[in-house]
Amino acid sequence: MSALTVIRHVRRRARLVCVLLAALAAGMFLLALSVGTATVSLPDVLSTLAGQGSSDTDYIVLELRLPRALTGLLAGAAFGLSGAILQSLLGNPLASPDVIGISAGAGAAAVTGIVAFGLGGPGVAVAALVGALVTAALMYVLAWRDGVTGYRLVLVGIGLAAILLSVTSYFMTRSRVSSAQDALVWLTGSLNDSDWERLVPLAVALGLLLPAVAAAARALDLISFGDDTARGLGLGVPRARLGLLLCAVALAGTATAAAGPIAFVSLLSAPIGRRLARDGGPALLPSTLVGAVIVVAADFAAQHAPGLPRVPVGVLTGAIGAPYLLILLARLNRGGHGG
């Protein structure tokens, strides 16, 4: 095979993976709309979505299930993309919003809002977003020393996370147990409170951020070859890196604002996406789709699986993600790429 055919082959594979993942996400999405205490048949779901349902199916599908399924889809996509950007930007498979303190910042701000100021709904969302952005800015400034290296950013993030988590704990001990429990559910990541009001900001943010990331994807490709190569090819590395970092944080922040920091989704999606696409790049689109599939599927399982209490979706993703994280590290270390 000539080099050109190999490239074409790899590209075709990546494209096929994307199509299959998109189909899977759509399938899970429709399943989530159709199954529940009152099952709506698939043709009815489709005709309801097309605006020709009965008043019953309109209520069940459009009012009850659609906001939840859409929030899961979009939040999952945002987490997946955010993780993929961060991991290839910082050259570290551990760089996800969970580990480097961005989720902790959103969480501290949200819990402070819930417990200390009695915020609910949109107020919590705004607080979470602001918390994520402020944490990321602080992390960037503190990790800056003639530039920012991936490991320093990760380690500074771990330190910041510790302070923020203790702020969270402080408010959790100060409150009545019921509102502390609310806060704990929020901190785990849950789609139980999804409604249109929270969905709209997420959708708008994604509408703005996805084109921005698509435009910056080439810069990310170049950075993943190394800073020197990227500079040699005419890229303004610090500015591109800052812009991409900002996009990743905004994605994670808006998704967290809508659904809470659903544990480990951004950490898991990118390696899975990269492994499926196998094109050696950052695999942004596959990771995005994997994130969407994971959240919708995990939420479906958490709601309907027999034998499971109806737990928040973050419990399920956390239970799968935590062991995966350790296995990932063990494999990286054995292969000699752990640092």
Place this chain on the structure above:
Amino acid sequence: MAVVSTVLAPSVSPARARTVGWLGGAGVVLAGLVVVSLLVGAKAIPVSTVVDALVEFDPTVNDHLFVREERLPRTLLALLVGAGLGLAGTVMQAVARNPLADPGVLGINAGASLFVVMGITLFGVTALTGYVWFAFGGALVATVLVYGVGALGREGATPVKIALSGAAANAAFVSLTTTVLLSDTDAFEQFRLWQVGSLSGRHVDVLIQVAPFLGAGIVLALASGRLLNTLTLGDDIARGLGQNTAVARTVAGVTVVLLCGAATAAAGPIGFVGLAVPPVARMVAGPDHRVVLPCALLFAPILVLAADILGRVIAWPGEVQVGIITAVLGAPVFIALVRRRR
């Protein structure tokens, strides 16, 4: 060999005299803090009454009882827990050859927490005195896991690998803990107060239960100065000096598990004491662990006791838990250390 012999046998010199001066100063500060800790609290008790409670104890006087049963055990526990965490951090940093090692950052405390939560939910443990065995189990599992994962691969346990596997283990333990807590409201109520790291409401029974373990761990840590000195030189040199590195690591591991497990069982997970104290101790004492360890033994209780007193004062008549104060004071030290490393 010249380098080795100076590290192993520091000369008696002005440096040594200065270290002794530091130790004496620290002792005085610590004694002062103990006095303040007995005097300060939610309940305003006159100095004379506190003195009476210690010298001429009268069990019929409420204030005397309060000093004897609340403030005295709490103060002693702060000393023990502080000493334990400071020494555990010193031992870990020496073994991992990594100034970022700490029982909190590396997930040892989180492992202990997870096991305590499981003790509460699965075995119905309600008393603080019942936590200790679970905390030991968790600390042991976490230590083995973090070191095991971090040491995989050709270069062995490099500083960054240990820090990352610790952070990963920490995240994993925290996530699993949350999962357990969400399904059990009673356990959550019980756990959330313990989980921040607090010394309030610790009575004599808790003190008596953990004191033997902490005492044993402290003795073991203080005795391991020579082992740590050889380990910090690197495995090859240590082996060349006739040191069995596996034995030395095991001794260090047992010490860390004893100290972290008992301290966490008594006070909940208190972070950053083990991180912030050893660098200060090394700054004062130089590289010889036979001197560093006694320094950490005195400095760490100063931090914990001061944080505990501060927590009682700033939110008076309520209090901010000691674990929160140490995190807020200690995390900036961690970040400064990260920035200083290349």
